[in-house]
Structures are given as structure tokens and as C-alpha cells.
Amino acid sequence: MSLPQSLRTSVIPEELELIACQELIEIVPFVAMDKTVFISGEFGPLKPPIKSRIPLWMALNLKAKKKCRILAPDWMNVEYLQDRLNRETTQPEFSDLPFRFAEISRILLDAAPDDIDNVDKLRSLLKDLREARQSKSREGLAKLDHSELSLPNLCSMEINEIRPVFIRSMGVMTQLVRTPAQDP
Amino acid sequence: MDDWELEYDRTYGAGSGPTGNPDSAGPSSFEHGHHAPDDGLDIDELMAPVGFQGGNNGVASAEETPVQQLIRLWMNERHAPDILPVQEHLLAGILDHIRRQSEAIQLLRSDPSSSEEEHFRITLVQTEVERIKFIVRSYLRTRLFKIEKYARYITSDPDIQTRISASERAYASKQAQILDQHFWVTVLQSLPESQAHLDDTPLFTPSMITKPDKSRAVFVHALQPCPPVQLPDGSTLEMDKGHISLLPFYVVEHLVLRGEVELV
Numbered sequence: 001m002s003l004p005q006s007l008r009t010s011v012i013p014e015e016l017e018l019i020a021c022q023e024l025i026e027i028v029p030f031v032a033m034d035k036t037v038f039i040s041g042e043f044g045p046l047k048p049p050i051k052s053r054i055p056l057w058m059a060l061n062l063k064a065k066k067k068c069r070i071l072a073p074d075w076m077n078v079e080y081l082q083d084r085l086n087r088e089t090t091q092p093e094f095s096d097l098p099f100r101f102a103e104i105s106r107i108l109l110d111a112a113p114d115d116i117d118n119v120d121k122l123r124s125l126l127k128d129l130r131e132a133r134q135s136k137s138r139e140g141l142a143k144l145d146h147s148e149l150s151l152p153n154l155c156s157m158e159i160n161e162i163r164p165v166f167i168r169s170m171g172v173m174t175q176l177v178r179t180p181a182q183d184p
Numbered sequence: 185m186d187d188w189e190l191e192y193d194r195t196y197g198a199g200s201g202p203t204g205n206p207d208s209a210g211p212s213s214f215e216h217g218h219h220a221p222d223d224g225l226d227i228d229e230l231m232a233p234v235g236f237q238g239g240n241n242g243v244a245s246a247e248e249t250p251v252q253q254l255i256r257l258w259m260n261e262r263h264a265p266d267i268l269p270v271q272e273h274l275l276a277g278i279l280d281h282i283r284r285q286s287e288a289i290q291l292l293r294s295d296p297s298s299s300e301e302e303h304f305r306i307t308l309v310q311t312e313v314e315r316i317k318f319i320v321r322s323y324l325r326t327r328l329f330k331i332e333k334y335a336r337y338i339t340s341d342p343d344i345q346t347r348i349s350a351s352e353r354a355y356a357s358k359q360a361q362i363l364d365q366h367f368w369v370t371v372l373q374s375l376p377e378s379q380a381h382l383d384d385t386p387l388f389t390p391s392m393i394t395k396p397d398k399s400r401a402v403f404v405h406a407l408q409p410c411p412p413v414q415l416p417d418g419s420t421l422e423m424d425k426g427h428i429s430l431l432p433f434y435v436v437e438h439l440v441l442r443g444e445v446e447l448v
Contacts, residue, residue: 003329007322011262015322018315019255036305038312039281040251057315058308065304099405147417149430151403159403159428159448166430170401174416174432 020103021057094153102157146173263447266396335360398434
């Protein structure tokens with residue numbers, strides 16, 4: 001009632017996107033705007049064609065009105081992601097990527113494909129990365145016990161994906177361990 | 185355009201902007217807006233804008249802004265099995281800020297002389313207000329969900345009562361009372377006296393009062409180097425900044441409360 005059933009067990013991807021949209025991103029504005037005070041801070045002034053850092057939601061809003069060009073974050077290019085993919089497929093641990101890379105890359109590829117170079121290549125790299133990492137997190141399930149599981153470099157969206165299964169599994173493990181200890 | 189700066193100077197009380205000109209016309213309309221109870225929330229008594237603004241101005245610094253704090257609080261609450269302490273101070277500050285922004289929007293909307301560019305800024309401010317309202321609402325609803333679920337436990341446990349606000353306490357006791365009454369009317373009154381209770385503690389059966397399951401696993405993300413914690417299997421874990429781990433909630437509860445880790 002107070003919280004819809006679908007939101008009770010976990011956070012949904014749309015909510016993670018909402019959070020990711022608070023992150024700052026560089027844009028080249030096409031319109032001028034004076035410095036304005038928002039609840040999350042002061043942004044502006046925008047003076048074309050000087051670059052400016054504003055929250056992603058604001059950049060998307062401007063972009064939808066064709067009032068800015070979004071500059072892709074420095075990790076969102078073919079070389080960087082190719083390098084991470086190589087590491088991902090050759091090394092056992094998760095490679096280190098920005099915590100909200102999945103949300104941000106998806107939002108940008110959806111909203112501003114014309115501002116980003118090599119969109120198709122990026123899409124396929126991101127997909128490969130996702131698959132490589134997904135299979136690693138599935139392997140991680142084998143290492144799960146009742147006590148602790150370290151997951152270095154796992155990202156927000158990936159955590160959310162494995163959450164229901166992992167939390168439930170750990171609950172079952174806890175019960176299995178607890179029972180013999182209490183009634184020997 | 186000056187309206188914006190003036191409006192903000194007035195609402196923020198930061199006296200850096202242009203202060204000279206239409207000081208005569210401005211304050212009266214602002215006073216009027218200030219007393220309009222548009223959201224029905226008793227934030228005037230609760231608010232303490234000084235500390236709040238201090239945090240808000242530090243955008244450039246590494247310090248967390250109130251909005252970032254709110255988002256962290258919201259996510260912690262969503263993931264934690266137990267009810268976390270309410271942050272009335274932060275919430276009151278944010279609600280007050282929302283109200284002031286909304287008033288500024290109203291004021292500028294009603295001004296027919298506002299330019300195209302002005303309009304566009306109003307839209308952005310409005311968008312942000314709506315985003316933050318959504319988060320506040322979701323945060324409060326998450327708490328209400330837990331309060332409904334554990335209403336009977338809350339009314340019987342003084343410790344948890346210190347973690348919720350006065351209105352949440354009232355909601356919990358009301359909820360528990362309605363539920364008890366419902367069970368009594370529908371079932372319990374026709375049962376034998378020995379079975380007509382909702383808080384029996386027979387041996388070998390789980391308690392009849394639902395309690396938060398603190399052994400449920402959570403994903404934690406260390407925001408700073410943390411002191412070692414004792415794990416259920418007896419070993420200890422020392423988390424560095426940025427460490428992500430899946431472990432039972434009770435292990436890290438104190439770190440969540442101290443803000444050294446966040447739940448993700």
C-alpha cells in the first residue's frame with residue numbers, strides 16, 4: 001500500500017537512473033543562462049560556446065530542446081572501453097569502471113546518440129562488457145557463504161541485478177548454519 | 185532577470201547580490217507567500233535553515249550536499265531490513281527549500297513580463313523540484329511501509345520508537361490498534377480466552393510479533409576506511425574506501441548509522 005509491491009524487494013532500474021541523473025556532466029550550451037540556484041546547488045552561468053558542468057538531468061532537458069551538446073564522459077569512448085573489455089575477458093576479477101557507468105551510458109546513448117562518436121561500436125562494447133561481467137557475477141554465486149562476499153568493482157546496476165538471488169541464497173545459508181548450532 | 189537574483193537573495197539570506205533597487209515592492213509579496221500554507225507540512229517549526237544552507241553552498245567542496253545526503257538516506261532506507269533513524273533536520277531543510285523554490289516559481293510565473301529565457305529557467309527549477317519531491321515521497325513511503333509491517337513491534341519496543349518521528353509514532357500506534365481491533369472482531373473474540381491473544385510466546389514457534397530480520401544480507405559500499413567488523417563465521421573484515429561487500433545487516437548496522445558505509 002504505502003510502497004507498491006514491485007518496489008519492496010529491490011530498487012528498480014528507473015530509480016537507479018534517477019540517481020545517476022544527479023551526476024555532473026560537461027556540455028556545450030547553445031543558449032545563455034545566468035547563474036541559477038537549484039536545490040542541489042548553483043549551476044551556470046551558461047555562455048555559449050564555453051563548456052559547463054551541470055547535472056545530467058538538466059543536460060538531458062536542454063538536449064531535448066536542442067539547446068546544448070553533451071560531451072561524453074572521459075570513460076565513454078572506444079579505446080577506454082575496449083581496454084576494459086580486454087581486461088574483463090583475460091583477468092578473473094572485475095575491471096574497474098565508474099559505479100554508475102551502465103545507467104549513464106544507456107541514458108546518453110538513448111538521448112544524445114548524435115553527440116557521441118562511434119555509437120554502434122560503443123553499444124556493442126558495452127554489451128560485451130555487460131555479458132562478460134554478468135558471467136563473472138554468476139560464478140561469484142558459487143563462492144557465496146553465510147558470512148560475507150566481497151565484490152570489488154561491481155557496479156550499481158549489476159548489484160541490483162543479482163540482489164534478489166544473492167540475498168535469498170545468503171538467507172538460506174544463514175538458516176542452514178544456524179540450525180545445527182542451536183539444536184546439536 | 186533581477187527578480188531571480190533578488191528572490192534568491194531574499195530566500196537564501198545570502199547578502200551578496202544586488203540589494204538596492206525594488207526593496208519596497210518585493211518583501212510584501214514574499215511575506216504573503218511565506219504565510220501561505222501550500223503544502224500543509226509543519227516545517228516552519230522544524231526547520232533550521234542555517235546548517236542546511238551551510239551544506240548547500242559547498243557544491244564545489246567535497247562535502248555532500250543535502251540532496252546527495254537525501255539520496256543516500258533514501259537508498260539506505262530502501263535496502264535496510266530495519267527502520268533507520270529519521271533525519272528530521274535534513275528533511276525539514278529540504279522540504280523548506282522545495283517550498284521556497286515553488287514560491288519563487290509561482291511568483292515568476294505570474295509575472296507577465298518574464299522573457300523566453302526566464303521561462304526556460306523556471307522550467308528547469310520546476311523539474312528539479314519535482315525530482316526531489318519524488319525522492320522525499322519515496323523515502324517517506326518506504327518508512328511507512330516498514331512501520332505498517334512492524335507496527336505491533338514498534339508499539340512494544342522503546343528503542344525503535346526513538347528512531348521514528350512523532351507523526352510516524354502516532355501512525356504506528358494507530359495502525360497497531362486498528363489491526364488488533366480487526367483481528368478481535370473477525371476472529372479472536374470467538375476463540376477460547378487462552379488462544380485469543382496476539383502476543384503469545386509458545387515454545388518452539390516463532391514470535392507472533394513480526395520483527396525486522398537484521399540477519400538479512402545487504403550490499404554495502406564503504407565511503408571511507410572502516411574499522412574492522414566481526415563476521416558471522418568468526419573472522420574479521422576491514423573495509424577500505426570503495427570496498428563493496430555482501431554481508432548480514434547486523435554486522436554493518438553501526439557503520440550505516442555513522443555514515444561510514446552506504447547501502448547500494
